[in-house]
Amino acid sequence: MMDETPELQAFRAETRAWLEANCPEEMRQPVQGDGDICWGGRKWRFQSEAQRLWLERMAARGWTVPQWPRAYGGGGLSKDEARILAQEMRRLKARPPLSSFGIWMLGPALLKYGNEAQKQAHLPKIARGEIRWCQGYSEPGAGSDLASLRTSALPDGDEYVVNGSKIWTSYADQADWIFCLVRTDPVAPKHLGISFLLFDMESPGVSTSPIKLISGYSPFCQTFFDDVRVPQENLVGTAGKGWDIAKYLLTHEREMIGDMGSLGRESMHQIAKRSIGTGRDGRLKDGVLRADIVRHEIDSYAFALTMERVKDEAKAGQGVGALSSMLKYAGTELNKQRRELLMSISGSDGLSWEGEGPEEGDLAREWLRSRANSIEGGTSEVQLNIIAKRVLGLPGA
């Protein structure tokens, strides 16, 4: 902060003042359950007036997507300004005004591969939280081997006709639109026949069936397409070149998931001190668990510092390739370990599943939910494969 230019200092001061004046008190409280996260969309019911106001005010400044161009509903901020905004939001403990797959995944892909009409049509609605997107990648027969997907989209006049099924489609039943990988060329080699298609989930022929997770949450669905007609102009990029877009989007998804490995809101040792207590020497009373906790915290710090270094290096035009795979692998494995340790720290408190309190059952459910971190967005094994091939240059099997 010391070497900040006068312009950035002024930006910081303005931002701080604006946030203090405009972030509702309720939106400065820690996120407890899923309902505290605003996902937006046609079906979204705001949990409170404050949640609605906070989204509106931030969206009006383009600060739900601070670095997107203003023309598409973004804030047009530079990296440095965006960093300052994030810091100032953290300072106020402000909640993110909007979270969505549109922001994390589709937006970056459209900015790079979309045509002008597609950008105009979709980006501002993502920025304002009007349309909620889901991701149609995985299929019953195509998980890690995503490129073997079979959902077909065959041209018919100026439309495509889509048939097939997706699975594990997170929030498909809540979403308004889907970005979907489809096979437009049934005879081309498997990576070459794939296209990237956008369509409305209310189109005739789309149906979803929720699937319940071990955590008791039911965030994903099997999604069926039965002669769904989609205008050809909804195809992003070139037909048959969808795989490149799919991969580009995955790097954004992986970085976002990997980010969860960063230090939590309350550090683990603080929670442990409360539940286990410290001896006269100030050390946690359970010596073996203390050792496990500190090993974990060392890794978490090292991971957070790696995120920082990666950003700094990218800014300086240096850095390693296949980064998103490294961050995804390390970050998700850490988050799983964190959840495992929190269960140990909490003992029988961690075992409760249902009850009166608002947080009752959270620990167990979050522990269970975290198991998916190393599966969704490409499994840990797949990330290791990518690192082995792309970074280390090891030969194929």
Added chain:
Amino acid sequence: MVLVLNEEQRMVKETAEGFFAEHAPVGQLRKLRDSHDPDGFDRGLWAKMAEMGFAGVAIPEQYGGAGLGMVAAGLIQEAIGRNLSLSPFLSASVLAATAIAKAGSDEQKAALLPKIASAELIVALAADEKPRHQPHFVAARAESSGNGFRLTGAKPFVLDGHVADRLIVAARTSGEEGAPAGITLFLVDPKAAGVSVKRRAMVDSRNAAEIALEGVQVDGADVLGGIGEGFATLEAALDVGRACLAAEMLGVSGQSFDATVDYLKNREQFGVKIGSFQALQHRAAHLFCEMELARSATLKALTALDEGDARAPFFVALAKAKAGDVCRLATNEAVQMHGGIGMTDEFDIGFYMKRARAAQETFGDTAFQADRVARLLNY
């Protein structure tokens, strides 16, 4: 603060990598070991390191050094780790130079620092007394006598002690054996009456000495820093040493990893390159990620030291803990993935595993540093 090397630091890195690969490759260590060289390092190399500005890299310019700071020292130490180059760099340029710069009087600084930078003087730190690092455990005593002190005690593990021209000895002027307060640092001539120095050859072919002090008379002018206040200086020097050891372990890990990945690409079994076996690919990829984490932690520690960040001790402990763990993993995986040849003395990879073990133990292993991290976080 940014976690990225600046132009100057990148130049140091490049120069150091080239220099040690050319002038002090791992073959030199083998030769020195096999010939039972009395010094255990090449004095010609040490002189060249002075010419290059390495010996005085962290010494302030006014005392003949390059004044480039700890990030630069770490980069040199990393290159040393890659090549397993032998020299008194850690003892003299890092530990002693830090202690003297921090606590020395103007006369002491002017007399000693330029000579360290020019490689004319090797100064070693005689602090540890316990086999497991416990820096405040000092039983060696200093009793006032004449216009100075008489020192009595034993220092069983003094890095480069057998070639030192001067020792920095931690001895107790007051307080109990395990107390931080009451430790005083003294500059001692190893040739003085009552000092005995016995060389210890180590598993990593480096040298340490067992030093005994029996009523060694030192002058009042040889006290380094305040009486009874030596621990703060000692900790500062040790932290700089720990951060540089973390950097060295990055180099040790990096080189043994590179050699292993090469081997995976070349060795064939079952009619294919062994690098095509996924069991090995995944272990290598995992190790790659771990090494990146260790690198971030180490760069942060060195940067924090350069900036005089109050949390530097925390980041140093973090870095040494992480780099130590990763280095152990890297070198063990290297031996395993080389199969039988990895176990042979003829092949270099074993040297890296030996150095990894020694570097971990030196000034606190992962368990020691992890305990320190927890205490610094108040638990």
